[in-house]
Amino acid sequence: xxxxxxxxxxxxxxxxxxxxxxxxxxxxxxxxxxxxxxxxxxxxxxxxxxxxxxxxxxxxxxxxxxxxxxxxxxxxxxxxxxxxxxxxxxxxxxxxxxxxxxxxxxxxxxxxxxxxxxxxxxxxxxxxxxxxxxxxxxxxxxxxxxxxxxxxxxxxxxxxxxxxxxxxxxxxxxxxxxxxxxxxxxxxxxxxxxxxxxxxxxxxxxxxxxxxxxxxxxxxxxxxxxxxxxxxxxxxxxxxxxxxxxxxxxxxxxxxxxxxxxxxxxxxxxxxxxxxxxxxxxxxxxxxxxxxxxxxxxxxxxxxxxxxxxxxxxxxxxxxxxxxxxxxxxxxxxxxxxxxxxxxxxxxxxxxxxxxxxxxxxxxxxxxxxxxxxxxxxxxxxxxxxxxxxxxxxxxxxxxxxxxxxxxxxxxxxxxxxxxxxxxxxxxxxxxxxxxxxxxxxxxxxxxxxxxxxxxxxxxxxxxxxxxxxxxxxx
DNA sequence: TTTTGAGTTGTTCGA
DNA sequence: GTCGAACAACTCAAA
Numbered sequence: 001x002x003x004x005x006x007x008x009x010x011x012x013x014x015x016x017x018x019x020x021x022x023x024x025x026x027x028x029x030x031x032x033x034x035x036x037x038x039x040x041x042x043x044x045x046x047x048x049x050x051x052x053x054x055x056x057x058x059x060x061x062x063x064x065x066x067x068x069x070x071x072x073x074x075x076x077x078x079x080x081x082x083x084x085x086x087x088x089x090x091x092x093x094x095x096x097x098x099x100x101x102x103x104x105x106x107x108x109x110x111x112x113x114x115x116x117x118x119x120x121x122x123x124x125x126x127x128x129x130x131x132x133x134x135x136x137x138x139x140x141x142x143x144x145x146x147x148x149x150x151x152x153x154x155x156x157x158x159x160x161x162x163x164x165x166x167x168x169x170x171x172x173x174x175x176x177x178x179x180x181x182x183x184x185x186x187x188x189x190x191x192x193x194x195x196x197x198x199x200x201x202x203x204x205x206x207x208x209x210x211x212x213x214x215x216x217x218x219x220x221x222x223x224x225x226x227x228x229x230x231x232x233x234x235x236x237x238x239x240x241x242x243x244x245x246x247x248x249x250x251x252x253x254x255x256x257x258x259x260x261x262x263x264x265x266x267x268x269x270x271x272x273x274x275x276x277x278x279x280x281x282x283x284x285x286x287x288x289x290x291x292x293x294x295x296x297x298x299x300x301x302x303x304x305x306x307x308x309x310x311x312x313x314x315x316x317x318x319x320x321x322x323x324x325x326x327x328x329x330x331x332x333x334x335x336x337x338x339x340x341x342x343x344x345x346x347x348x349x350x351x352x353x354x355x356x357x358x359x360x361x362x363x364x365x366x367x368x369x370x371x372x373x374x375x376x377x378x379x380x381x382x383x384x385x386x387x388x389x390x391x392x393x394x395x396x397x398x399x400x401x402x403x404x405x406x407x408x409x410x411x412x413x414x415x416x417x418x419x420x421x422x423x424x425x426x427x428x429x430x431x432x433x434x435x436x437x438x439x440x441x442x443x444x445x446x447x448x449x450x451x452x453x454x455x456x457x458x459x460x461x462x463x464x465x466x467x468x469x470x471x472x473x474x475x
Numbered sequence: 476t477t478t479t480g481a482g483t484t485g486t487t488c489g490a
Numbered sequence: 491g492t493c494g495a496a497c498a499a500c501t502c503a504a505a
Contacts, residue, residue, distance in 0.1 A: 150482080150483080151482095151483085152481090152482060152483075153482090233484075342484090343484080346484065350485095385484095392483070393483090397485085397486080398483085398484090398485045398486075399485075399486075400484095400485070400486085401485080401486065401487090404485090404486075405485090464486085
């Protein structure tokens with residue numbers, strides 16, 4: 001028995017020091033604390049971290065390590081199977097306890113269960129703490145028992161029964177006794193987190209890490225959250241929270257976001273924003289009850305849907321060369337900064353699945369590779385929703401018109417001009433549909449369709465009719 | 476137990 | 491230009 005008990009804290013999607021129940025409990029226990037992050041390619045569900053998430057993780061982990069470094073601690077980074085890695089660290093340091101916050105992604109949850117078993121068999125104590133989810137997916141159920149398939153009743157029930165905990169205070173890390181010798185830690189290359197991005201824009205837009213996350217949360221809740229309900233659909237404005245990558249890596253917990261948003265003056269903006277936080281809950285609710293939906297449609301009849309095999313068109317969608325400016329702007333924003341405005345995500349998803357009738361899974365996989373906020377629950381629900389085969393699906397005839405969506409949500413064209421600069425000199429009235437412009441207008445803007453910018457890959461009206469036919473066939 | 480009604484991030488058409 | 495209606499299908503809760 002050691003008089004100064006040593007505790008290992010296993011970090012995963014909770015890269016923060018505030019509201020971290022496992023870390024706070026470890027510090028409270030007294031004795032040295034060893035923070036550990038383990039990068040593991042295969043967590044069992046086939047969705048290994050994509051490039052965008054790895055780009056973010058590398059920087060977020062460095063920021064967390066900096067915070068620990070300021071008080072003489074060190075974040076141990078390792079690659080491999082968590083059970084053996086944690087046992088090895090405990091063995092080499094004499095730690096007797098491993099703590100972590102409960103996991104929310106089904107495969108991570110199951111893996112954590114087997115890791116606990118593995119550690120227990122080796123006489124290590126395991127303590128699990130509150131996960132980064134506000135509701136218990138098994139506890140929130142419909143009146144007749146069972147999971148929800150529609151958001152609004154889920155939201156009503158959530159408000160009735162879920163008591164959101166207050167965030168846990170940040171522990172005083174300075175009181176943690178120093179460890180004389182730290183276990184070995186892997187470099188970024190060994191960890192698989194050295195990612196080269198195609199452009200520098202991503203570096204200018206994002207500052208990963210908990211300090212920047214807290215700062216953004218404050219800016220958002222002090223400021224434009226009050227206009228969130230009106231501004232969130234405007235990709236040309238900074239109307240959204242941009243907190244999604246923070247929640248993905250756990251630089252912020254949903255409890256912190258909830259508390260900060262609920263504290264602001266009550267109003268339509270913050271109410272609408274709280275609903276978005278609960279959309280994340282709903283997506284985890286669905287993934288918990290239907291884990292197979294990351295690859296299979298929730299609605300069975302969509303198994304017969306005749307998706308088109310069209311690699312060239314998929315490629316043009318990915319590169320932002322469809323000839324529909326709002327779609328191309330979104331796809332290029334994604335490629336360049338690893339993030340896309342939510343409204344535009346819906347537009348490009350509708351375009352891929354309905355106009356091009358390409359399987360939503362191709363879209364989900366592309367987003368998964370590129371997004372810095374790629375979250376399996378949100379990505380799955382979003383794509384199935386857009387394709388019409390998921391929960392709370394829009395009626396199948398609700399097919400976004402990429403021109404009218406662009407005109408409505410990017411009325412001045414600032415968003416398109418920013419991401420599709422070859423169209424920047426077109427006047428507003430044809431910016432979202434360049435093929436409608438007179439030849440003099442195109443000449444004046446120095447745009448030659450088919451050369452500088454593609455003609456539309458499909459005619460939306462015809463594509464819409466064909467999609468409706470197919471949806472009618474399977475109904 | 477059965478019925479009813481509200482809800483659902485849109486588009487198009489015609490008055 | 492603006493407006494309401496039509497476009498189907500399903501979930502869920504309340505009557």
